[in-house]
Amino acid sequence: MGENGVVTDSGRCMECGAVGLDGFSCWELFGFPLVWEHNAPELYAFHFWLVSCYMIQHPSRFTEEGYRHLVRLFIDAYDQDWKTAYILKRNRELMKNIDKLTTPLPDQDRKRKPAFWSLTIEDIYLGGEQHAIANIMRWKERIRYELS
Numbered sequence: 001m002g003e004n005g006v007v008t009d010s011g012r013c014m015e016c017g018a019v020g021l022d023g024f025s026c027w028e029l030f031g032f033p034l035v036w037e038h039n040a041p042e043l044y045a046f047h048f049w050l051v052s053c054y055m056i057q058h059p060s061r062f063t064e065e066g067y068r069h070l071v072r073l074f075i076d077a078y079d080q081d082w083k084t085a086y087i088l089k090r091n092r093e094l095m096k097n098i099d100k101l102t103t104p105l106p107d108q109d110r111k112r113k114p115a116f117w118s119l120t121i122e123d124i125y126l127g128g129e130q131h132a133i134a135n136i137m138r139w140k141e142r143i144r145y146e147l148s
């Protein structure tokens with residue numbers, strides 16, 4: 001078991017299929033664009049998409065109900081082209097009906113299904129800060145397609 005619940009198989013994250021790069025797990029790679037957001041307010045406008053893309057690819061972090069909520073919110077926001085303020089408002093409304101979003105299970109007790117997503121956080125990391133917005137947009141499009 002790696003840090004922060006990342007389980008690897010042959011150097012790939014079991015849940016998203018990302019390869020650990022430059023000595024970083026997919027969870028650690030996820031930290032890079034979070035830091036980049038602080039340097040670029042225009043990138044921060046894509047925070048919901050960055051976080052939800054990563055989290056959708058790591059369902060073991062959620063309760064079953066919490067994961068269904070995340071996917072439903074993502075699909076609705078994407079399909080209806082919601083602005084960030086409305087996504088956050090809608091999320092608050094939906095969360096009133098959910099007991100627990102994230103799993104209370106310790107990392108070693110979580111069930112993980114191996115998956116291989118066509119785009120992962122490694123693609124965002126490899127593109128660097130300069131291409132982060134375009135790559136996050138591409139990532140959300142691929143995830144929406146793959147959720148169909």
